[in-house]
Amino acid sequence: MKEENNKVRLTTMSTKAGCAAKFGPGNLAKVMAHMNLQERKDDPNLIVGFGTCDDAGVYKIAPDYALIQTVDFFTPIVDDPYTFGAIAATNALSDVYAMGGTPLTALNICCFSTGLEPEVYAEILQGGLDKVTEAGAVVLGGHTVTDNEIKFGVSVTGYVHPDKVLTNGGAKPGDVLILTKPIGTGVISTAFKNNIIDEAQMAESITSMSTLNKAASEAAQKIGVNACTDVTGFGLSGHSYEVAAASNVNIRINLSELPVMEGVLELIEKDCIPGGGYNNRNHYEKWVEFEGDVSETKKSLVFDPQTSGGLLISVPKEKAEALVEELTKRKTLRSQIIGEVLPKAEGDKYITYYEGKAE
Ligand code: CO
Ligand code: CO
Ligand code: CO
Numbered sequence: 001m002k003e004e005n006n007k008v009r010l011t012t013m014s015t016k017a018g019c020a021a022k023f024g025p026g027n028l029a030k031v032m033a034h035m036n037l038q039e040r041k042d043d044p045n046l047i048v049g050f051g052t053c054d055d056a057g058v059y060k061i062a063p064d065y066a067l068i069q070t071v072d073f074f075t076p077i078v079d080d081p082y083t084f085g086a087i088a089a090t091n092a093l094s095d096v097y098a099m100g101g102t103p104l105t106a107l108n109i110c111c112f113s114t115g116l117e118p119e120v121y122a123e124i125l126q127g128g129l130d131k132v133t134e135a136g137a138v139v140l141g142g143h144t145v146t147d148n149e150i151k152f153g154v155s156v157t158g159y160v161h162p163d164k165v166l167t168n169g170g171a172k173p174g175d176v177l178i179l180t181k182p183i184g185t186g187v188i189s190t191a192f193k194n195n196i197i198d199e200a201q202m203a204e205s206i207t208s209m210s211t212l213n214k215a216a217s218e219a220a221q222k223i224g225v226n227a228c229t230d231v232t233g234f235g236l237s238g239h240s241y242e243v244a245a246a247s248n249v250n251i252r253i254n255l256s257e258l259p260v261m262e263g264v265l266e267l268i269e270k271d272c273i274p275g276g277g278y279n280n281r282n283h284y285e286k287w288v289e290f291e292g293d294v295s296e297t298k299k300s301l302v303f304d305p306q307t308s309g310g311l312l313i314s315v316p317k318e319k320a321e322a323l324v325e326e327l328t329k330r331k332t333l334r335s336q337i338i339g340e341v342l343p344k345a346e347g348d349k350y351i352t353y354y355e356g357k358a359e
Contacts, residue, residue, distance in 0.1 A: 008120055010084055011193050013113070014075035014149050022074075022233035022276065022305070025283040047165055048099070053242045054168050055098040055229055058160065066162045070095035073109040073153020077189050077307050078206060079199060081120045085127025087209045088152045091232065091308035093135050096158035097217035098230040098311060100166035103158040106132045108142025111151035124152050132156075135212055164221060166228035169246035171314035175226055175341035177251065178323060180216040181208050181310025181333045183236055183301065184264030190274040191267045204261050208333055209308040215330035216311045223323040226316060231309035235280045237302045237351060239312055241287050244350035247314075253339035254356035255298050264304075268297045276305035291354040302353060314341055 039049040047066055048058040056070035072092035076084045089106070096103045108128060112121055132139050132154065139154075188205040191197045199206075213230060220228055227247060231239045236253070244251045280303040290299060310333065315323050320337060327335035344350075 008081070008116060009079045010076035010081060010150065011079050016075055016275065024276070024279040025234050025238055047162060048167060052167070052169060052246050054246075055095040058099060058165050060162050064161055066160050066165065068096050068099050068101040068158040068160055069155070071109070071153065071155040073111075073151050074307070075149060075151055077209070078192075078202065081123035082127040083206060083210065085124035085152060086131045087206070087308055089128040089131035089154050090210050090212055092154040092156050093131065093137070094213045094230045094232070094308060096156050097213040098166065098228055099158070099160060100164055100217060100221050100228060101158035101160035103132070103135045103137035103156050105157045106137050106139045107155045108139065109151070109153045109155060110142060110144040111147035111149070112144055113148050113150055114146060128152065128154060131210070131212065135214060166220065166225065167246070168227060168229050168243045170227040171243050171247035171249050171251075171341045172226050172316070173249055173341055173343040174317055175314040176317050176320040176337050177253065177339040177341065178313045178315060178320065178327070178335055179231065179259065179310050179338045180213065180313070180327060180335045181211070181231075182259035182261045183231065183304060183306055183309065184261035185209055185307045185309065186235070186274045186277055186304040187264045187267050187272050187301075188261060189307070191272045194272065196267065196270065196272060197263070201263065208261070211333055213311050216313075216327060216332045216335070219323060219326040219330050219332070220311065220313050220315075223315065223319050223326055225313050225319070225323065227314035229312050231306050231312050233276065233305045233307075234284070235277070235303045235305050236312075237284045237288055238280050240351050241284055243312065243314065247341075248344050250342040250345050250350060250352065251339060252342060252352045252354070253302075255294065255302075255353050256356050257336060257338050259334045259336050260301065264301065265297050268300045273300055274305060277303050280305060287348060287350040289349045289352045291352050294353055294355060298353070298355075
């Protein structure tokens, strides 16, 4: 699988890229509906299980020490093997940060096809190793499977004080919502895959996807926040919905304040929308309301599946300024207040988008 210039195009080897390769929203719920699955609610050490659609599981092993466990792996989202490895690891580590934790150890998950040079896989693994190291964690090993469609990712174990766990479910009316990275990686990746833009035009997206949410998570823990998640495959709407539903609140997002990657709105106008974006819209739109005049472009944007997106943080209003200051001091990418939390209103809507005046 080599191109004339002798460079492998990893993204041509899979049909879906990055977090857009997730089993669609709703599909997993359908599977689980056929099972007799019950969380071990009888186990007093279980802090966060699979029941609440949170970012990772949390299990207490000592009065002041809980383990966080998560796994994430996917198909190539860029052509460069090292960058793919780095993004996959950054994305996996993010779920530990979304829980307010610190990564400890990592195990690689490698689905590698035969017929590629060993150097390619070495670079993928190196990219992953370097990110895990940057996070202060240690790669302990991993597992390989032969697979025609390349996939790579990491299972991460982290820790957090049991009283400091950040879940989806703590958002409170009066909170302010802060997002720590711009959105648009799904659209950008689709444009790249369809040869509408080149890898140079992916620079902003690549920088964003390979930036750890470490600084953002540490800032959130320092200031003290009510809820946190990371924005990934289900898009801004999907992950906002998970927070709103788990917290039993309504979320209002000002589209004029939403940080968007350069070129993304123009690409959406050219119909550069990933399949995962349509899946997300089909599934989550019933809980979403667009107030006033919202363009079709922005409506697509809020369902765009993100790979290794930023943290969505719900913080008491009086602490919001301090948190933005702390985030800026720690040089997170583009932290911005994007909305607010309101009491749950009657009806099945959880998220309202509107075009407010940008401040
Ligand atoms: Co997550
Ligand atoms: Co995940
Ligand atoms: Co969380």
